[in-house]
Amino acid sequence: MSRERARRRAEREREAAALRARRERRTARAARRRSAAAAARGLVPRRTRWRRQQGLLARRRRTENAVIALLFLAAESAVWLLSADPWVRAAAAVLGLLALPVLVTLTLDRRSRG
DSSP, rough: OHHHHHHHHHHHHHHHHHHHHHHHHHHHHHHHHHHHHHHHHHHHOOOOOSOOSHHHHHHHHHHHHHHHHHEEEEEEEEHHHHOHEEEEEHHHHHHHHHHHHHHHHHHHTTTTTO
């Protein structure tokens, strides 16, 4: 009877050792995979945020930019409709692009307000 118990115990120990070895191989493989993934992530640049800024100031800024773009497009389309001369149209476009930052700064700059 004791030989049978010793044989069964040895078999259980063999199975436990095999299971331990499988677990160790699996954890070693998972660790290698994690380290390889971390190394690959280190080579790729960090993701850029694509979501908009939230809040009152960001919303106000987006509204101002939209109004500026619409006014510029309205002025350019008015010149386009009222004049058939391509030189006048081109001059208006160049003048508009040059004058736009100045007009925006003069009308919307908050630093000059008291």
